[in-house]
Amino acid sequence: MSISFVTNLILAAIRMAVPLLFIALAELYSERAGMVNIGLEGLATVGALAGFMLTYLTGNTWLGILCGALAGILINMIYAYATVTLCANHTVYGMAINLLAPALASFIYRVYFGEGSSLMQITLMQGIGIPVLKDIPFLGTLLFNQTPMVYLAVALVIFTGIFFGKSKAGLNYKAVGEYPKAAATLGIPVIRTKYLSCVICGALAGIGGAYLTTCYSTTYTEGIVSGRGFIALAAVIFGRWTGGGVLLACLFFGFCDALQIRLQVLNIGIPYQFFQMIPYVATILVLTVVGSRKAGPQANGKPYRKEER
Amino acid sequence: MEKLRKSLTTFLVPLLSILLAFLIGAIIMAGLGANPLTAMYALFKGAFGTSASVGTTLNKAVPLIFTSLCACFAYKCGVYNLGGEGQFLMGATTGFCVVHCLGLTGLPGILAALVTGTIAGGIWGMLPGILKITRGLNEMIISIMLNYVATLFMGVIYTSWIRDANMPQTPSVDDSLKLGRVISDMRFTWALIIALAVGLILYYFLYWTSSGFKLRAVGLNMTASRFNGFPVKRYILISFIVSGAIAGLGGASDLLGTQYRLINGYGSGYGFDGVAIALIGQLHPIATIIVAIFFAALRVGSTSMQVSTGVPTSVSDIIQALVIVFSVAGMALTKLPEFEAFRLRLFSKKGKEEVNA
Numbered sequence: 001m002s003i004s005f006v007t008n009l010i011l012a013a014i015r016m017a018v019p020l021l022f023i024a025l026a027e028l029y030s031e032r033a034g035m036v037n038i039g040l041e042g043l044a045t046v047g048a049l050a051g052f053m054l055t056y057l058t059g060n061t062w063l064g065i066l067c068g069a070l071a072g073i074l075i076n077m078i079y080a081y082a083t084v085t086l087c088a089n090h091t092v093y094g095m096a097i098n099l100l101a102p103a104l105a106s107f108i109y110r111v112y113f114g115e116g117s118s119l120m121q122i123t124l125m126q127g128i129g130i131p132v133l134k135d136i137p138f139l140g141t142l143l144f145n146q147t148p149m150v151y152l153a154v155a156l157v158i159f160t161g162i163f164f165g166k167s168k169a170g171l172n173y174k175a176v177g178e179y180p181k182a183a184a185t186l187g188i189p190v191i192r193t194k195y196l197s198c199v200i201c202g203a204l205a206g207i208g209g210a211y212l213t214t215c216y217s218t219t220y221t222e223g224i225v226s227g228r229g230f231i232a233l234a235a236v237i238f239g240r241w242t243g244g245g246v247l248l249a250c251l252f253f254g255f256c257d258a259l260q261i262r263l264q265v266l267n268i269g270i271p272y273q274f275f276q277m278i279p280y281v282a283t284i285l286v287l288t289v290v291g292s293r294k295a296g297p298q299a300n301g302k303p304y305r306k307e308e309r
Numbered sequence: 310m311e312k313l314r315k316s317l318t319t320f321l322v323p324l325l326s327i328l329l330a331f332l333i334g335a336i337i338m339a340g341l342g343a344n345p346l347t348a349m350y351a352l353f354k355g356a357f358g359t360s361a362s363v364g365t366t367l368n369k370a371v372p373l374i375f376t377s378l379c380a381c382f383a384y385k386c387g388v389y390n391l392g393g394e395g396q397f398l399m400g401a402t403t404g405f406c407v408v409h410c411l412g413l414t415g416l417p418g419i420l421a422a423l424v425t426g427t428i429a430g431g432i433w434g435m436l437p438g439i440l441k442i443t444r445g446l447n448e449m450i451i452s453i454m455l456n457y458v459a460t461l462f463m464g465v466i467y468t469s470w471i472r473d474a475n476m477p478q479t480p481s482v483d484d485s486l487k488l489g490r491v492i493s494d495m496r497f498t499w500a501l502i503i504a505l506a507v508g509l510i511l512y513y514f515l516y517w518t519s520s521g522f523k524l525r526a527v528g529l530n531m532t533a534s535r536f537n538g539f540p541v542k543r544y545i546l547i548s549f550i551v552s553g554a555i556a557g558l559g560g561a562s563d564l565l566g567t568q569y570r571l572i573n574g575y576g577s578g579y580g581f582d583g584v585a586i587a588l589i590g591q592l593h594p595i596a597t598i599i600v601a602i603f604f605a606a607l608r609v610g611s612t613s614m615q616v617s618t619g620v621p622t623s624v625s626d627i628i629q630a631l632v633i634v635f636s637v638a639g640m641a642l643t644k645l646p647e648f649e650a651f652r653l654r655l656f657s658k659k660g661k662e663e664v665n666a
Contacts (some may be wrong), residue, residue, distance in 0.1 A: 038449060088641030091389060091449065092588060096637050099585055100630035107623040111341065155356065230453045250354065271469040280454040280461075284440075287451065291444045292496040305646070 017254025022208030023232035023276025033197030036301035039097030044209030051210025072206020079199035087303035160243030177297030327499035355613025356606035364495030370605035375559020376583025386548035387528035392452025394580025395459035400560025403429035415475015438549025500566030
């Protein structure tokens with residue numbers, strides 16, 4: 001247990017937490033407007049593919065991230081139309097997205113790169129050190145020498161905290177998730193807010209997926225999201241539907257993920273799959289300890305019909 | 310009459326969704342430079358062209374029937390079991406380990422594998438059920454997490470504990486354990502008969518027994534059921550256990566019927582496919598079986614489509630996903646008040662014309 005082992009572990013934990021954080025924030029914005037979206041896994045998958053392909057074609061990781069966001073929005077608009085306008089069951093439709101999006105992604109990948117092609121690779125986004133701060137021993141390497149996406153994620157968490165806690169727009173947004181009818185009588189555009197929440201959700205989940213290919217793994221493989229979309233759902237519950245809470249939850253799950261990779265490398269005679277189980281088992285244990293305690297937006301997952309009383 | 314109209318809509322929506330999905334599939338095929346009609350013909354011929362291909366299709370349908378009935382049963386009680394894949398794999402893994410480690414052969418071995426597989430699936434399904442009723446947890450997240458755990462556990466078996474020499478897979482089960490064919494020149498085995506029997510039993514239970522009625526009542530309105538004195542939590546737990554047990558039995562049957570060994574990628578996607586199939590089948594066990602066979606046909610057919618026309622098999626995955634995307638949206642559409650108004654206007658107009666004539 002040297003200091004470099006600990007530093008590397010925490011570094012890896014932050015790297016693993018960031019995609020989760022984007023996806024969990026996507027769900028936070030969605031659920032704050034009453035939209036339970038369990039299609040995050042699918043949205044992140046198309047985001048990962050779009051990010052990979054654009055970076056492969058242009059060599060620019062930023063375009064990849066942008067394209068990931070757009071792909072996420074595009075797919076999530078199907079969900080938005082079906083659940084907001086047609087009042088379809090959120091859970092069921094999220095499942096439909098989880099089936100459609102990966103099918104689409106693997107189809108596009110196979111058609112473009114050929115069925116049995118060798119693994120295509122891209123160069124990852126480079127880390128940017130913040131001058132002066134990055135030279136602080138220990139903390140400097142951990143916090144101030146990361147890819148811009150890490151800073152972006154942190155900025156997003158701070159923004160989310162201020163938006164939902166202090167701003168009028170944020171309170172209006174939350175009202176839609178708590179009690180849409182009351183919100184409507186106050187002149188808050190409920191339907192428009194719900195659509196907006198789906199745009200934000202699609203974009204952030206897409207960015208989370210694109211992070212995996214452009215900042216983490218260099219290749220696109222099927223199942224690259226590997227359950228992060230569902231762990232993100234747990235992170236929102238664990239984080240009590242607040243930006244800061246979600247950040248802590250994601251750091252915890254990121255730590256579990258980093259830990260399991262380190263333990264696999266140690267090679268101590270236990271089948272490596274047992275270590276791979278750690279993030280999933282941790283999710284179950286954390287939820288069991290936290291319990292549900294009826295938190296979260298009141299009208300979460302309920303359809304909103306304008307004319308209904 | 311009203312009931313007839315209603316069942317007509319519930320029947321029409323999936324049918325139209327399938328047609329629409331195939332239409333988009335055809336556009337994709339044309340976009341890839343293939344003749345959609347030739348490709349579609351190759352697809353259907355590959356799935357149903359000969360008695361051998363019908364047998365292959367039916368065989369392919371077995372795991373899907375099990376996982377879709379698993380999803381169907383839980384939904385009927387109003388809970389979402391997205392863990393069909395994990396329960397299926399736990400069934401297959403446990404069944405395999407029991408016969409392998411005890412060295413059982415013949416009929417006792419088959420029975421042992423099926424029974425222990427069912428129990429293992431039931432236990433795996435019980436976990437999210439218990440956590441839901443005692444801690445109020447979201448059963449979807451828990452059951453999905455358990456899918457990953459089950460897949461990894463199977464990985465432990467075939468890469469470390471019961472490994473077949475150099476290959477990352479287990480040895481095959483004993484020949485005497487393999488389920489035989491029902492008809493000698495068709496590939497489907499007794500596993501299909503087990504699957505169909507489970508479907509019929511579920512249908513009987515859900516629609517012809519009082520417990521089944523109560524279970525459906527819990528699914529339709531949990532609050533009302535609680536006020537009527539139904540033990541809601543017990544029904545939820547039981548539905549999870551039974552649902553898991555169905556998937557577990559499926560895993561064990563498919564292992565002895567087709568798969569014979571545990572290997573990387575086995576069972577991947579079966580759980581979510583099952584959910585999709587159950588939803589398209591409108592949560593009716595018999596309709597679910599038919600949709601499962603249809604999905605299996607798409608899969609079998611798409612392989613021969615790829616061989617003869619070069620259209621990749623993943624097109625059929627997209628068609629499948631579109632069927633569920635359209636049918637769920639379509640069912641929601643028919644429940645909208647605007648649609649109801651439109652339908653009434655349509656029918657009353659017709660009624661007027663009839664009166665005039």
